[in-house]
Amino acid sequence: MEDAGRLDALVLKLRHPLPKIRLRALRSLLFKLRERLIHWRELEPLQSSVIPSLLTSLKDPALELSALHVLQLLAQSGSTILLSSLQHFGAAQSLQRAANGNQELQETYEKLLRQIYVTKLVSTVEQELEQLERNADEIDERDIRGCMS
Secondary structure: OOOHHHHHHHHHHOOOOOHHHHHHHHHHHHHHHHOOOOOHHHHHHHHHHHHHHHHHHOOOHHHHHHHHHHHHHHHHOOOHHHHHHHHHOOHHHHHHHHHHHOHHHHHHHHHHHHHHHHHHHHHHHHHHHHHHHHHHHHHHHHHHHHHHO
């Protein structure tokens, strides 16, 4: 596992003023995620920094493909923290804008959008159903107690 301080430094480099450094940091992050040298869970505490940096990277043609691959890996993780963060930081607008700007990657962007929003929606619906079931169980228990009184 990656030392937390080194991962923080890597994420900070995603916003470095020099494009070369941003590109190296992005490629390093992608490599480490693919090779499982870092786990997506390690990025959850850094989501407020890493997600905006990745979405901003989509605007730069030199960074776009690597940023897209990292975003795909994060979306595939199913992490509700990362998915919520993507929504919070406007992934829909960023991804749609990038898709409109790059016809070759449009299908990939649209697939990523579905992953982010459908996964989150399914997760939210499942949570709501669980809550409804708990509420129904509580009502049944109260009814039973009321009948026994």
